[in-house]
Amino acid sequence: MPVSLGLGLAMSLLGAAVGAPGLLLIGILVLLLAGLTNLWSQRGLHRLVYRRELGSSRAVVGDEVKLDLVIRNEKLLPLPFVRTEDHASDDLVLRERPLARSDRPGLGIIDEGWSLAWFQQVVRHRHIVAARRGVVQFGPVRLRVADLFGRSAVTSELALPDRLIVRPPSVPVQPTGGHRPAPGDRASPRGLVEDPAFFAGVRPFQPGDPLRRVHWRATARLGRPVSRRFDPAVSRQALVAVDVQTVEGPHWVMTYDEDVVESLVIAAGSLVRALLAEGTACGFAAAGWTGSIQRLAYLAPAAGPGQLSLVADMLARLSPFASAPFPLLLASLPARLPRGATLHVLTGREPSPYLPILRRLERGGTRVELVCFGPQSGLAVQRARGVGLGAVLGRVAPDWRAPGVVELTG
Structure with missing residues (x-):
């Protein structure tokens, strides 16, 4: 038997025995409070529903996302003091x-206090400011029900996992200096590889066409030489590869230059778009x-x-430090990329360690x-051009915190 319940019972019996109505009344009140506290302990969390409603599961840096916190008491017992402690990533901004x-x-x-009558639902509207790219994790939630004096009567914890993916912004890509065309605008110096299995008709004979390409029946019918025409085996393909390591040294040190990393992420998303x-x-x-x-x-x-959505999600989750040496990634590309594809390498450091791999590609x-981005971009362009690779200077202007355009200077 709880101490308060025993004390109330003793005071009530003593008050009745000695004819002291005041003592009897106090005993009854103690019994009542003890009974209610015991009731809140046993039934306080019963049919108490809490949920979190996100206005969207994805956002872009700078957006505001609506967050509704909903709690509902689905029983006759009122709950004067309820506290919810909804855990979330510590970089969440409300x-x-x-x-x-x-x-x-x-x-x-996200700490909230509530007071609920019987069968009452309360909704509180909050707003998440998407200040930085990343993944905001939610959960677990701790529920606390207290008595009339605010003393904790019962506690429970719910998992309620949820997440908000905050994507980096993407901005226009603008070539500057020398009127260099934007990525994707310029014609490839190599024609697309034609597949003989994809016959697409005939075209006029051109000097240099091999004899086996001449369509003799169509030539006889039309009265002029024509050659077979085939569709390309593949369409234009490109890969944007980001060198996440921005500080020289072993990749496992996990140090990084935030300004360069975030510029690379914004530029990568903008270039893909x-x-x-x-x-x-x-x-x-x-x-x-x-x-x-x-x-x-x-x-x-x-x-x-x-x-584009898949790339944006991957960029939102991308760590600011390297997980493996960048040359390891480049060495895996020949088996993945078709011949004739274009590889755009975005880097914020001097690329000499992997220039031989790029030359082989x-x-x-x-x-x-x-x-090339960052303080060493000029040196990086010089080294790349020195071995015969194409290279341009990249910059997110005016700043990665308020991006307006990705400038490519050739």
Whole structure:
């Protein structure tokens, strides 16, 4: 028997025995409060429903996402004091109030107090400010029900996992200096490889056409020489590869230059968008963590309507430090990229360690272009051009925190 319940019972019996109505009344009140506290302990969490409603599962840096916190008491017992501690990533920014501190590393608390009558639902509207790219994790939620004096009566914890993916912004890609065409606009110096299995008709004979290409029956019928025409085996394909390591040294040190990393991420997303808009099948690769156990992030070139969304999600999850040496990623590309594809390498450091690999890729039929960012961009362009590779200077203007355009200076 709880102490308060025993005390109330003793006071009531003593008050009745000695004829003291005041003592009897106090005893009855103590019994009543003890009974209610016991009731809140046993039934306080019963049919108490809490949920979190996100206005969207994805956002772009700078957006505001609506967050509704809903709690409902589905029983006759009123709940004068309810507290919810909704855990979320500690970099979450709420417009209305800051997060409370949590005893769990990397998490903060959306701390709310409630008072609920019987069968009452309360909704509170909050707004998430998407201040930085990344993945905001939600959960678990701790529910606390207290008695009339605010003393904790019962506590429970719910998982309620959820997440908000904050994508980096994408901006126009603008060539400057020398009127260099934007990526995807210029014609390839190599023609697309034709597949003899894809017969597409005939065309006028051109000097240099081999005799086996001449369509003799059509030539006899038309009275002039014509050659067979075939569709290309593949469409235009490109891959944007990001060198996530921005500080010289071993990749496992996990140091990075935030300004350069974020500029690379914004430029990568913007370049992919520009290439897809030109009709180029585009993919993405990086030697960085993206929320899985895979050390290398890779998305095969495609031109479907969902490709840009997949790349944006991958960029949102991309770690600011390298997961593996960048040359390891480049060495895996010959088996993945078709001959004639274009490789856009975005880097924020001096690329000498992997220039030989890029040269081998070019000799194998892959067109390579470096886009160099950061304080060493001038030196990086010079080194790349020194070995015969195409290279341009890249800059997110005016700044990665308020991007307006990705400038490519050739």
